[in-house]
Amino acid sequence: MADIFDFHFHPLGKQFLSNYDVEELKNDHYSNPVTLPPLGATLNDLLSRILNSQASVSQARQAGVKLGIANIITPEYVFASEKGVLKLLELDLFGKDVIAPLDSRIFDFIRKNRNYNFLFEREVGFYGWASTYPDKKSSKIKILTRKEGAQDNLKMEEGRLNLILAIEGGHNLLNEALDVVFPTNSLSEKIKEYRDKGHNYDYLYVTLTHLSHVPRVSLCSHAFGFKLVAANKVNEAVPVLNGLTRKGKETIRELMDCSNNEYPILIDIKHMSLKSRFDFYKERSNLLNDSAFKAVKKGNKKWWPIIATHMGITGYRYSEMTELFGEIGFERGLESSVRIRFERQRKMKVPVGWGVDHVCFNPMTINLCDDDIEEIAKSNGLIGISLDARILGHENFKKRNNSIDEYDYMSKDDFVRLFPEQAKKIIPLNEIPVEVETEEGFLGFAVRKERELYLFCFTLLHVARVIDQLTDKERNNKSGWEFLTIGSDFDGLIDSIKEAETATDLPSFRKEVKKALAKAEKSYVEAYDLPDGFEIIPRKSGKLQTDQVIDMVFGQNGINFVKEWWGVS
Amino acid sequence: MANVSSLQQISIEHAAKDYYQIEDQIERVRRDIALLQKGEKKLTEISGNKDRLKARLNREKKILSETDQPIDILLERVINNPDFQDACILDRLVSFSRTVGRIILGNGGYGTGWLIGNNLMITNQHVFPDADTASHAKLNLAYERDVTGEINSGYYFDIRPDIFFMTPPQPKDSDEEILDFAIVAVEPVGTDNKKLSDFGHVILDQNIGKVFEGENCMIIQHPKGDYKKVVLRDIRLLTVEDAPGADSHLFYQSDTLPGSSGSMVVALGTGEIIALHNAGVPKRDSQGNYIKKNGDIWNSAVDSDDSIDWIANQGVRVSRIVSAIQNLPLPEKMEKVRQDLLNIMITAEDSIVHAVSSKSVVRDSADKQKDKAEPSDKIPSGDKINMSDTPANMQMFVVKLNGGPYSTEFVTQLIKAKYPGAQVEPYSNFNMSTLLKDYMIVSIRNSGNIWDLAAQLEAIEGIEEAEPEVPRFTTMKSGEDELFTPSDNPFLESSGDEPTDMSKYSSKYFSKSDHNSAKGRMKIRKWNHSAVNYDPVKIHKLLKDNNSINNLLDLKIAQFDTGNFPHSKVKNGFNSVIDYDFVDRDSDAMDERAWIKQLTHFGHGMRTGSLIIGNEHSGLPEDKEGNFGLLKGIADLENEDFRIVPFRVTKNVILVGRVGEVVRAADKVITERFDVITMSLGIIPGTRALKEIVKKAYDRGVIWCCAAGNQVKFVVEPAKYPGTICIAATNPEDKPWSGSCSGNNVDIAAPGEDVYVPIFSEKGEDMTYGNGTSYATPHVASSAALWIAKNQDEIRKKYSQGWQRVEAFRYCLHRSARKKPAISSDYGKGILDIDALLNMPLPEANELKYAYDSRFESYSTGSTLAAREDQYKNIANVINGLTKDEVRPGKKVELTESTGSMTSSSRSASLSTFRNVAGFDKGKTILTESMSSGTFIESWERVKKLNDEDNYSKPDYSN
Structure with missing residues (x-):
């Protein structure tokens, strides 16, 4: 069985959230999936899927994940606030008598104290403990690090779940309580500390932002990603900043400059708004040209790979996005953000059943547009494809009527700079978007499982095609398929696709993808008006190399990347 | 919830079926219209139904009130001057348009609806197939651009199917004829307290003859939920179904898009509403496939509705709708609403005279006036400063609570019990943390003096101070x-004459010669930096x-x-x-x-x-x-x-x-x-x-x-x-x-x-x-x-x-x-x-010294109502005097006007006591209590005195 690589998941995340007393978690059960108490019919299917463990250590091991990037995330205030998302889940779902599998003390801490770094380091410590339980040799997981010199720390071991840590959200670096008298709001100390040779742990990458605006952090505007709750109830969910801030630029430098330190931490562009991503490419370019900035070298060339660890794609170029826009306006109380209605237009047929069903990519700007994909390829980076159904583009089945309403938020500053013409059409809006019911599908039409499977295939095909259109030199003499990997985001509170609900499904999912890919290619070619017989999947003497590329996508691409970047063996 | 699109599909299929059954007839009308447009045929020669034509001409008679004219003269009017109509028809059309709104469904879909009675609206059945769907929807009126291009987002009204909901039962098989309409009650008050009655409603007319084939129609709709649109182009009526058992619909030409469900169709000849649009008719081939505009077969999987070649539109005839309203079974509690609706509609029993002369859109007489201006605290440009009463007598207070557990909830209850209709909201109503938890804004409808009410509020348990929200200066x-x-x-604050002659200064920041050079002037202009x-x-x-x-x-x-x-x-x-x-x-x-x-x-x-x-x-x-x-x-x-x-x-x-x-x-x-x-x-x-x-x-x-x-x-x-x-x-x-x-x-x-x-x-x-x-x-x-x-x-x-x-x-x-x-x-x-x-x-x-250190300073934030009232009035007096004339201290001004109503005797007594202890001069003329407490100069003196009493010093580190 070929190795599996996961660019982004949270193997101990749910455990950590289930108990504020980390000590109580330090026992044999740490590697087991967290399950919800049996509540029968009162439990909403969707929410139970989100809250059940998807990639606990045992599940990941079972699946054969050889190397995974374990992300630490402390929930931001928006999750913990009085009207926060999880609060809503709890009340909606469980009523007040039933205990949710999330310890409210954690959320109390966040609400009142808000020293995110405190919780962050606790969770890191938990991983550290797990990697030495019962002892360093026979623990189920191994945490790789560049530090402490010895090659041993960078060697992947058979039979164990090899992990590298990463940080999801710049707020995790904020080591200051809310009520400090004279706040510094500085992230620099922690960055310095974590990069230091003597520090116990090492991090592959950091995501500058997450799903909300954290004023004390303010590195860049984030991409809207909250659908479960009306944005006007949770203001921080919508972006307000102007692209990449000055502080954001400085932070990037602090993370990647190798002038004084040889342990740079990469920046993951996931969760950054479209404008912030563009600003980031520019800043990266500036830094690479700055003589005072020392970059990592590959051979004698500077190398700073851009990575996007758990993405979907929009399927469009930035220049085409305005064609998708419906109504644009701002809601009362959220005047620093613009709400955009999208109309998905490019439909790809799902070659199942009567062939009348179709799917669309999710055009929200949290996903990559073609320009992003090209930048990543040019930088010799890597794209992890998410297994979150919504990110990929799952939508309400009922809307067969070819026009699907989707909405997104951007900060006003971002929108005005990205789309100056449309900015003139911004109007005040009165109604708040209503969530559409989901339906699982019925006889005669493709069920959710298949739609998502094909969506995933289409995603791969699209990325590969876009990259392959670059010149050889631009894509570093690699095929588009080599830039793809899996970034499941398991246990990141996602609604994972049916074909891969948990990590244990990954091997069978891989098989399904291999089976479906060729048919998907045909459908994709048609939908994108490409010439008949256009080839995206590589052929060798006429034979499809599907198995080979998919194995690379599911495993080797990611492992190779980390090997090169970190020297992992 | 039933599936909207599948019902709509059924409507379209029915419409197609109906259309193709009388295709020949319609084709003939189309040809005739083309001839008419070329001038080769007369309008009255197109219709095949003599009764309808006659009824239509009779209406013309009534419109013109020329009952003694022979019919051929009228014919001539219609034939030779078919394009000329009385301009007043525009008013009718505008008033129709006002009643049209867009429907926003709970699942994000859109439709159009229009008001047909008191708090009643009509739309297609496939928009509101059942009460449940309706209850999750909203009616959005005035969602349109105005003449200047400004966008109005309009007003939202809830739908109340629990009060009234009428729709024919859904057909059991595809051959049964369906009347695709639904009538439902609407909440009389919407967002921003807008009254539904402001929009009026139309009056449906059951009688025939509102239109005949070949005449122009106008459609008012919200296509795909967009701003209100009208189709004014050459849209002609194609045919009216007359076959017994199949006479519920009419067909009219389509532009290019299928009409929006629930659109209002108006006959431009008579200015009457003739139909409720329910479906577009797609072009079909012999196998029944729909054909796209480019001639290809339409594929529902990949093609959008817009690419279909819509050749006609079908609407449910108003006359049939009225019949249905008369006859459909309804739950007992909705009967009265039905009767009221029928009473305002024009049914076949009514004579034509009544039909034509009644106003087609009714508005409550009280609302005929323009909407009142919003109550505001804008200070009118005149001299009077309206302080105590805002228009509409809604008086606002900033109330400080004692604080403590549940004090907000407790006091809110007490206030609401004492003043029914009072509104209480937090002082700081952001979605974030606030330091003003102990403050609330209380709005009470009151025609009395605002300070009296403040005194009453301060007597309520839990309230420490009630400050009237009056404009300050x-x-x-x-x-x-x-x-x-x-x-x-x-x-x-003034800026002096423009520009100031800076040479009047002998400043160390610039020299005499600087006034004469450009560079020097730049230096003068930033003297403040130096x-x-x-x-x-x-x-x-x-x-x-x-x-x-x-x-x-x-x-x-x-x-x-x-x-x-x-x-x-x-x-x-x-x-x-x-x-x-x-x-x-x-x-x-x-x-x-x-x-x-x-x-x-x-x-x-x-x-x-x-x-x-x-x-x-x-x-x-x-x-x-x-x-x-x-x-x-x-x-x-x-x-x-x-x-x-x-x-x-x-x-x-x-x-x-x-x-x-x-x-x-x-x-x-x-x-x-x-x-x-x-x-x-x-x-x-x-x-x-x-x-x-x-x-x-x-x-x-x-x-x-x-x-x-x-x-x-x-x-x-x-x-x-x-x-x-x-x-x-x-x-x-x-x-x-x-x-x-x-x-x-x-x-x-x-x-x-x-x-x-x-x-x-x-x-x-x-x-x-x-x-x-x-x-x-x-x-x-x-x-x-x-x-x-x-x-x-x-x-x-x-x-x-x-x-x-x-x-x-x-x-x-x-x-x-x-x-x-x-x-x-x-x-x-x-x-x-x-x-x-x-x-x-x-x-x-x-x-460092703490400025609010209570050991050394007697600093209090609170003060008695009398002190505050007196101070406010005196200051207002001073300002008022200033704005009335250019007044300097020392000049006497007699103030004669008063604003607000007389204060109560207990306030007068209170103020009097206060003034006594404050040592203000007695014996001067006291003007009406409500506004002023003395002449300008007296007020000036009092303001100064109160200020001296209430003076704080700050830490001083200079020495």
Whole structure:
């Protein structure tokens, strides 16, 4: 069985959230999936899927994940606030008598104290403990690090779940309580500390932002990603900043400059708004040209790979996005953000059943547009494809009527700079978007499982095609398929696709993808008006190399990347 | 919930079936219409139904009220002048249009609906297939563009199928004829308290003859939920179904798109509503496949509806709808509604006369007048200041609670019990944490005196103080003469004549020869920089060496003023993303008249802001250019932006709308950890909430810089509160500006007289020399920012409490001030010296004094209602006198008008007692209690006396 690589998941995340007393978690059960108490019919299917463990250590091991990037995330205030998302889940779902599998003390801490770094380091410590339980040799997981010199720390071991840590959200670096008298709001100390040779742990990458605006952090505007709750109830969910801030630029430098330190931490562009991503490419370019900035070298060339660890794609170029826009306006109380209605237009047929069903990519700007994909390829980076159904583009089945309403938020500053013409059409809006019911599908039409499977295939095909259109030199003499990997985001509170609900499904999912890919290619070619017989999947003497590329996508691409970047063996 | 689109599919299929059954007939009509349009056929020759034609012509007769004309004369009118109609038809069409709204479904879909009776609307059944769907939907009326292109988002009304819902039962098989309509009740009141009756409703007419084949139709709809649209082009009626058992529909031409479900179809010949649109008819081939416009077969999987070749539209005939309304079974409780509806409709029993002469759209007579203006607290431009009663008698109070567990809920209940209909909301209603938890806004409908009601409220358990929300006054005067009147009037800020002749000064900041050269003039224009010892290059170096440039760039400065204003001098200086307009509660804190550049007197916020963020090179012509912002100068050297955040807390400069605006702005600023507030306005009198929020800002370390005020002879609020930094103004000769207020609570003086600032004049963008403590304040605010930036690390190490930062700043300010003999201590401890300030070592914590220290000061925030009422009235009196005439202290003014209603006897007694103990002169004429308590001069004296009683001193570190 070929190795599996996961660019982004949270193997101990749910455990950590289930108990504020980390000590109580330090026992044999740490590697087991967290399950919800049996509540029968009162439990909403969707929410139970989100809250059940998807990639606990045992599940990941079972699946054969050889190397995974374990992300630490402390929930931001928006999750913990009085009207926060999880609060809503709890009340909606469980009523007040039933205990949710999330310890409210954690959320109390966040609400009142808000020293995110405190919780962050606790969770890191938990991983550290797990990697030495019962002892360093026979623990189920191994945490790789560049530090402490010895090659041993960078060697992947058979039979164990090899992990590298990463940080999801710049707020995790904020080591200051809310009520400090004279706040510094500085992230620099922690960055310095974590990069230091003597520090116990090492991090592959950091995501500058997450799903909300954290004023004390303010590195860049984030991409809207909250659908479960009306944005006007949770203001921080919508972006307000102007692209990449000055502080954001400085932070990037602090993370990647190798002038004084040889342990740079990469920046993951996931969760950054479209404008912030563009600003980031520019800043990266500036830094690479700055003589005072020392970059990592590959051979004698500077190398700073851009990575996007758990993405979907929009399927469009930035220049085409305005064609998708419906109504644009701002809601009362959220005047620093613009709400955009999208109309998905490019439909790809799902070659199942009567062939009348179709799917669309999710055009929200949290996903990559073609320009992003090209930048990543040019930088010799890597794209992890998410297994979150919504990110990929799952939508309400009922809307067969070819026009699907989707909405997104951007900060006003971002929108005005990205789309100056449309900015003139911004109007005040009165109604708040209503969530559409989901339906699982019925006889005669493709069920959710298949739609998502094909969506995933289409995603791969699209990325590969876009990259392959670059010149050889631009894509570093690699095929588009080599830039793809899996970034499941398991246990990141996602609604994972049916074909891969948990990590244990990954091997069978891989098989399904291999089976479906060729048919998907045909459908994709048609939908994108490409010439008949256009080839995206590589052929060798006429034979499809599907198995080979998919194995690379599911495993080797990611492992190779980390090997090169970190020297992992 | 039933599936909308599948029902719509069924409708389309039915429509197609019906159409193709009478295809031949329709084709003939089409050909005839083409001939008609070429002039080769007469309109009356197209219809095949003689009865209909006759009925139609009869209507024409009635319209024209020429009952004795033979029919062929009428025919001629219709034939030869078919295009001419009475212009009044436009009114009918407009009134129809008003009743049309868009329906927003709970699942995100859209439709169109229109009002047909009292709180009743009609749309297609496939839009509201059942009551449940309807209950989740909303009707959005007035969602349209107006004549100027402005967009109205309209009003939203809930749908009430529980009150009335009527729709024919869904067909069991595909052959059964369906009447695709649904009538449902609508909530009579919608968003913004808009009455549904304002939109009127149509009256349906069951009789035939409203239209015949070939005549023009008009469709009013909301296509795909877009703004209200009409199709006015050549849309002709194709046919009316007449076959027995299949006579429910008519067909009319389509433009290119399928009509929106529920659209209203109007016959333009008679101005009558003829149908409810229900489906488009797609072109079909012999196999029944739908055909696209380009001729290909339509594939539902990949093609959108828009690509179908829609060849006709089908609508449900109004006459059939009325029949159905008469006959459909209904639950008992809805019967009355049905009867009422039928009573207003024109049924077949009614004679034609009635049909034609009745108004087709009914509006409640009370609403025939234009919508009343929104109650506002805009002060009319006349002399009268309406203080106590807002129009519509909704009186607002800021209520401070005692606090404690559940006090908000407890008091809310008590208030609502005592005053039914009262509205209670939190004072600060943001979606975030607030320091004003113990404050509420209470609105009560009351026709009596506002102070009486305040007294009643204060008697309620749990309420500590109830402050009537009445407009307060600022120390600035608006109006054209702001720029031109001499500055010896009290309460005025003026800019002198334009431009000031600076040669009148013998200043050390510029020489005589400077007046004659361009370079010299530039120097004169930034004399204020020299006066405060500001050298941007030096300061930039200092910060750079200290590693504190980023501290400055990250600093958050809030400006409380009249808002943003787009003069090129201040371009890119205001942060327009995170500002917040507290007066209008909307986003852009732009002066209302930002776009009307002829008005020169707006832009106070722009002028004061320019001293902090003004661009050195703006769009002005060289001979006008000059001066720039103190912090912009530093940021420029770093090639970075610098912005301050404007909070518009007042609509115009004379009246702060309500003090609440300032308080709420401060609340936001404090919780968002701003560092500095610059406030070039003073307020008299202040309120409890204002005093408390100032103290809270102080405790959190926010440096709040306030203008001392102009001309009042005493320092205004909040400048006089202990927690703020109070600033007086000087001129190019380092002398105090004669207009500047003074007192023992002034901290420092800074340039304020004849400072070069941007304005708008008839010529457009311009600059001039202005006067006021308004301009002194931004100098100090800038210096506070620089000081914080430079000392940030040390402050963090040395001090453990927020207020210590403020006091340390005050300490450094006092000690570094440039002492001049001309500046008496009443104008502060000296003149601001930024260079000395930045080089001053920080005091130790034990050298600092807590301004609100209760051991040494008797500082109270509360005061009796009588004191507040009296003070308010006296101040109002003074202001009123001033605005009525140009009055100077000493001049007697008899005030004769009174505003508001008479106060109660208990208030009179209370006030009388208060005045007694305050020692105000007795025996003078007391005018009507409600407004004034004496003549201008008496009021002036009382204001001064009360101010003296209520005076606070600030810590003094100079020595």
